[in-house]
Amino acid sequence: MSERVGLGFDSHRFESGRPLVLGGTRLPFEMGLGGHSDGDILIHAVVDALLGATGRGNIGEWFPDTDAAHKGADSAILLGRVWRDLAAAGWRVVNLDCVVIAEQPRLGPHLGAMRERLAGLLECGPEVVSVKPKTAEGLGFAGQGEGMAALVVVLLAIARPSSPPDASR
Ligand code: MG
Numbered sequence: 172m173s174e175r176v177g178l179g180f181d182s183h184r185f186e187s188g189r190p191l192v193l194g195g196t197r198l199p200f201e202m203g204l205g206g207h208s209d210g211d212i213l214i215h216a217v218v219d220a221l222l223g224a225t226g227r228g229n230i231g232e233w234f235p236d237t238d239a240a241h242k243g244a245d246s247a248i249l250l251g252r253v254w255r256d257l258a259a260a261g262w263r264v265v266n267l268d269c270v271v272i273a274e275q276p277r278l279g280p281h282l283g284a285m286r287e288r289l290a291g292l293l294e295c296g297p298e299v300v301s302v303k304p305k306t307a308e309g310l311g312f313a314g315q316g317e318g319m320a321a322l323v324v325v326l327l328a329i330a331r332p333s334s335p336p337d338a339s340r
Contacts, residue, residue, distance in 0.1 A: 177224025194285030
């Protein structure tokens with residue numbers, strides 16, 4: 172068994188006239204997150220954590236924002252594509268720990284739905300997925316309500332075939 176840890180971060184500004192999608196879950200709020208795709212910072216940070224853990228580059232290399240095919244993209248579909256690649260190589264999620272920094276909206280009522288959705292996309296149990304809301308006490312862009320940020324750590328494991336017998340003996 173071999174294990175790898177990965178770290179992901181993302182932040183986007185709020186924009187009016189867009190739905191708020193976080194962790195693949197639609198949240199009721201008067202603004203959404205801007206960006207080329209649906210602006211789902213939590214999923215973007217998860218993707219970068221997965222890619223970082225496995226040395227597969229970063230989300231911008233996989234899904235360039237210059238590619239019109241990704242405009243308005245459902246980030247859950249992008250995560251699904253990345254996860255299929257990792258799962259095919261034999262990786263599985265040991266645990267995923269997320270922090271979402273936002274002054275508004277209140278995320279508490281939606282944490283369970285986000286955990287369930289992320290677990291479904293990553294083919295793991297929701298008990299190994301954590302999403303923790305954090306306010307910024309009025310400081311910086313998140314604290315001033317200009318946008319949101321997400322931090323993600325993932326631990327992945329892969330079963331390695333046992334070492335071949337030592338031929339020199
Ligand atoms: Mg992003």
